[in-house]
Amino acid sequence: MALSEAEAREFAALYAGLVDNVSTALLGKTSVIRLSLTCLFAGGHLLLEDAPGTGKTALARAIAATVAAPGSRIQFTPDMLPSDITGVTIFDQETRGWDFHHGPIFASIVLADEINRASPKTQSALLEVMEESQVTVDGRTYATPQPFMVVATQNPVEQAGTYRLPEAQLDRFLMKTSVGFPDREHVVEALQGAAAPDRSKNLAPVTDGPTVLEWSQRVAETYADRAVVDYVAALAEATRDSAHTQLGVSMRGAIGMMRCARVWAAAQGRAYVLPDDVKALAKPVWGHRITLEPDAAFSGVTTSQVISEALDTVVPPSRGEE
Known part of the structure; x- marks a missing residue:
């Protein structure tokens, strides 16, 4: 059943409350918070590429506290093993049986800090859990929260x-995005409260995990006209056909865009997706999925430029076509 206008308005009110709550821990970063929460309700994962000390950890903790969900932090290092993430099966001398000891991946909001410091073998331990929300160890499968x-x-x-x-x-x-440094006004506000720098520890929950799951299922039914879906497909195709790209947006990327656009539309109180929703999300959802040709990268072309060219080239559906 498609999302109703009344449900869209109800979700928008909840979404705004979540944004306001997280904003008390991460000052002046409303746009990043909105992207993060959209990612959460769309059932996806978020990659933050930023300099140290910009609030990436605070963002993850604030989201976990706001939705009253268990959170964990994994500090990735070169000597880390896959079992340090997923967990390990240990023989119990008393019961004479094998017990699985869950790793830190078994939480609702998992902060994978400095993920690129771990070896490729360790990074690969996240592939199954990020796609299937489950971990397989010694032939047995365990679901994540x-x-x-x-x-x-x-x-x-x-x-x-x-x-x-x-x-x-x-x-x-x-999605992939960055937090960035706040403007001076918010820097001053943060410095005035420097005695308690991590405000995420004092956040009160606004909702809970079951409610997030319920709304995730409902906003996934936000109406998207065939013309809008065709627009997304055409944009993805344009990135693949670009002379600058070696690898364009995949089918997973196109599907991810539709998931995000539905949440984004409902968060604004609408029960239908507009081309503007797709435009607003194009770079954070697709920027990291495009691989440039070596010559293009050497000459200074960026993935953002490729997406901008696609947005300029592909004509969005008009109001009458939606």
Whole structure:
């Protein structure tokens, strides 16, 4: 059943309350918070690429506190093993049986800090859980708590001792964005409260996990006209046909766009998706999924430019076509 206008308005009110609550811990970053919450309700994962000290950890903690969901933090290092993430099966001398000890991945909001510092083998431990919300260890499968979102971070300015995320893993992230430094007004406000720098620890919950799951299912039914869906398909095709790209937006990327656009529309109190919703989300949802041709990258072309060209080239449906 399609989302009704009344339900869209109800969801928009809840969404606004969540944004306001998280904003008390991450000052002046409403746009990033909105993207993060859209990612949560769309059932996806978020990659934050930013300099140290911009509030990436605070964002993950604030979201977990706001939705009253268990959170965990994994500090990735070069010597980390896959079992340090997923957990390990240990033989119990008393029961004479094997017991599975859950790893830190078994939480609703998982902060994967400096994910690119772990080896590719360890990074691959996240592939199954990010796609299937489950972990397989020694032939047995264990489901993660729901809702489930990985918020991974990486530092763009220090590459020594890091391992670049492969395209297959990047494609598992629904969005990629950055927090960035706040403006001076919010810096001053934060400095005035520097005695208690982590405001996420004092946040009161606004909703809970079951409610997030319920609304995730409802907003997934937000109406999207065939013309809007065709617009998304045409944009994805344009990125693949670009002379600058070696690899354009995948089918997973196009599907992810529709999931995000439905949430984004409902968060604004609408029960239908507009082309403007797609335009607003194009770069955070697709920017990390595009691989440039070496010559294009060398000449300074960026994935943002490729997406901008696609948005300029593909004509969006008019109001009468939707």
